[in-house]
Amino acid sequence: MLRYTLLRLLGAIPTLLFVIALAFLMVRAAPGGPFDSERALPPEIEANIARAYHLDEPLPKQFLRYLGGLARGDLGPSFRYRDYTVGELIANAFPMSLKLGSMAMLLALIVGIGTGVFAALKKNSLLDRAVMAVAMTGISIPVFVIAPLLVLLFAVKLQWLPAGWSGGGGARALILPVITLALPQIAYIARLMRASMIDVLGSDFIRTARAQGLGTARVIRFHALKPALLPVLSYLGPAIAGILTGSVVVEEVFGVPGLGQFFVRGALNRDYTLVLGIVIFYATLIVLLNLLVDILYGVIDPRVRYR
Amino acid sequence: MSRAIKVSAGTLTIVAIIAIVAPWISPNDYLTTDFSNILQKPGLASMHLFGTDDLGRDLFVRTMLGIRVTLLVAIVASIVSLVIGVLYGATAGYVGGRVDAVMMRFVDSLYAMPFIFFVILLMVVFERNFLLIFVAIGAINWLDMARIVRGQTLSLRERPFIEAAKLMGVSTPAIIVRHIAPNLIGVVVVYVTLTIPQAILVESFLSFLGLGIQEPKTSLGALVDAGVNQMETASWMLLIPATLLAIILLCFNFLGDGLRDFFDSRSHE
Numbered sequence: 096m097l098r099y100t101l102l103r104l105l106g107a108i109p110t111l112l113f114v115i116a117l118a119f120l121m122v123r124a125a126p127g128g129p130f131d132s133e134r135a136l137p138p139e140i141e142a143n144i145a146r147a148y149h150l151d152e153p154l155p156k157q158f159l160r161y162l163g164g165l166a167r168g169d170l171g172p173s174f175r176y177r178d179y180t181v182g183e184l185i186a187n188a189f190p191m192s193l194k195l196g197s198m199a200m201l202l203a204l205i206v207g208i209g210t211g212v213f214a215a216l217k218k219n220s221l222l223d224r225a226v227m228a229v230a231m232t233g234i235s236i237p238v239f240v241i242a243p244l245l246v247l248l249f250a251v252k253l254q255w256l257p258a259g260w261s262g263g264g265g266a267r268a269l270i271l272p273v274i275t276l277a278l279p280q281i282a283y284i285a286r287l288m289r290a291s292m293i294d295v296l297g298s299d300f301i302r303t304a305r306a307q308g309l310g311t312a313r314v315i316r317f318h319a320l321k322p323a324l325l326p327v328l329s330y331l332g333p334a335i336a337g338i339l340t341g342s343v344v345v346e347e348v349f350g351v352p353g354l355g356q357f358f359v360r361g362a363l364n365r366d367y368t369l370v371l372g373i374v375i376f377y378a379t380l381i382v383l384l385n386l387l388v389d390i391l392y393g394v395i396d397p398r399v400r401y402r
Numbered sequence: 403m404s405r406a407i408k409v410s411a412g413t414l415t416i417v418a419i420i421a422i423v424a425p426w427i428s429p430n431d432y433l434t435t436d437f438s439n440i441l442q443k444p445g446l447a448s449m450h451l452f453g454t455d456d457l458g459r460d461l462f463v464r465t466m467l468g469i470r471v472t473l474l475v476a477i478v479a480s481i482v483s484l485v486i487g488v489l490y491g492a493t494a495g496y497v498g499g500r501v502d503a504v505m506m507r508f509v510d511s512l513y514a515m516p517f518i519f520f521v522i523l524l525m526v527v528f529e530r531n532f533l534l535i536f537v538a539i540g541a542i543n544w545l546d547m548a549r550i551v552r553g554q555t556l557s558l559r560e561r562p563f564i565e566a567a568k569l570m571g572v573s574t575p576a577i578i579v580r581h582i583a584p585n586l587i588g589v590v591v592v593y594v595t596l597t598i599p600q601a602i603l604v605e606s607f608l609s610f611l612g613l614g615i616q617e618p619k620t621s622l623g624a625l626v627d628a629g630v631n632q633m634e635t636a637s638w639m640l641l642i643p644a645t646l647l648a649i650i651l652l653c654f655n656f657l658g659d660g661l662r663d664f665f666d667s668r669s670h671e
Contacts, residue, residue: 113511231652236651237647239606239623239626240647243630243633244641244644247637251634344607344611347611359611361526362523362611370523374520
């Protein structure tokens with residue numbers, strides 16, 4: 096178990112290096128420098144700036160310097176937010192995104208699994224079909240369409256909930272962003288859960304359990320739930336990536352001061368170091384969380400053997 | 403063929419035809435601003451079927467152009483991903499052995515990557531280039547295609563006609579291009595219909611964030627973004643493009659799912 100975890104951790108290193116190198120090279124391949132402006136600077140000043148940011152060194156050396164910085168948790172200075180380093184910006188903004196994302200994930204799991212089990216038990220009923228049609232719609236419609244529509248309905252027309260983050264953002268301000276972020280995942284998890292639950296309920300050991308006189312609730316709770324959860328568990332990796340991507344849109348629409356918003360602002364401002372830093376941060380996060388999901392999978396399913 | 407396939411294919415055809423033809427017929431164009439007619443409500447009386455935006459531009463023509471751009475980006479991006487995916491998957495499956503293992507391991511590790519962020523990075527680094535959007539979206543969507551194609555190729559390569567080609571001394575690249583690839587068409591068609599909505603999603607996501615199609619050109623994602631800014635005074639600016647985008651995505655998803663089931667059930671018989 097420990098050996099497997101360590102091996103997987105080691106295996107993640109080439110992937111991470113590849114991600115970092117790709118992102119780094121893409122930024123360096125950019126036409127024009129980060130300090131280009133309409134006003135031409137005297138060559139001495141330009142040279143000075145280049146030296147201060149080590150832009151005059153050969154590319155491999157710059158990359159090694161960047162990697163060295165990464166190892167110490169230093170992502171370099173932001174080119175637009177002059178008083179902050181990229182690390183500080185991420186550290187300030189990420190907790191808000193984490194809060195939003197983990198609440199959405201929790202909501203998606205609870206509602207998605209619940210709906211899926213329910214639909215599987217009422218298989219092919221009118222209710223089941225209605226739920227699955229809604230789920231298909233939920234998967235098809237992107238977050239950036241759902242988000243403004245929910246704002247239009249609940250904030251502008253009905254005025255039940257605040258539309259944005261004004262006033263510091265209390266619990267009420269969190270409701271719409273969390274729901275928006277969770278909806279596509281709820282739809283996906285419900286579909287997965289329904290399919291795997293139907294599959295498991297048709298298997299022999301469930302028939303045996305029923306033959307022994309167990310009621311539906313007990314069969315689900317003690318026998319069917321755990322094996323049926325496995326596909327959902329392996330979907331957690333993509334789900335995390337989906338929530339991260341979604342948070343970029345949701346934070347933009349609702350004005351949540353999180354990392355996604357910084358990412359979009361950085362992208363629109365061409366703040367190279369900030370965008371590079373956030374891409375690397377996101378990629379690392381996803382690779383590590385995927386690893387965690389894999390390990391968890393082994394814990395829940397004893398048939399998975401570590402090689 | 404199920405009803406879902408027919409209905410969604412029909413809807414998509416109608417939408418595409420209207421989007422292509424209507425801008426030619428309409429008396430309005432997508433560029434002209436008319437400041438005496440800003441934020442007109444949708445209706446026939448004003449000659450603006452979908453109303454006008456905050457610059458007084460006709461939204462019907464803009465929406466139709468948006469659909470054109472969205473469909474065009476999606477189709478070109480799908481072709482890019484198709485070419486990469488088929489060549490990559492067919493090579494891995496046909497050559498097999500260690501090459502296959504390394505190539506598919508590479509695909510596996512790419513799966514874990516948040517590609518959309520790399521596309522955003524690409525958009526930041528290079529100017530927001532129309533062509534680049536196609537290529538970037540295509541370049542991230544080929545993974546599924548490569549996997550499916552590889553699986554098919556594994557079974558194809560044991561077939562007698564491939565052996566015959568080999569015996570006749572046809573080179574490996576020629577076998578892949580001329581004998582393997584044409585036999586993959588059935589599977590590939592199904593997965594292209596499933597790739598198109600993904601490409602539409604990426605394009606409209608980028609345009610929504612302001613990183614995709616640039617003004618005065620437009621796409622459905624850009625129109626939804628413009629609609630968000632005006633939704634309190636002019637909700638139609640949001641509702642119309644949002645609904646159309648949702649319909650197009652739903653149709654492609656139903657079509658892809660339906661086709662997959664159709665081919666699956668046929669292959670099981």
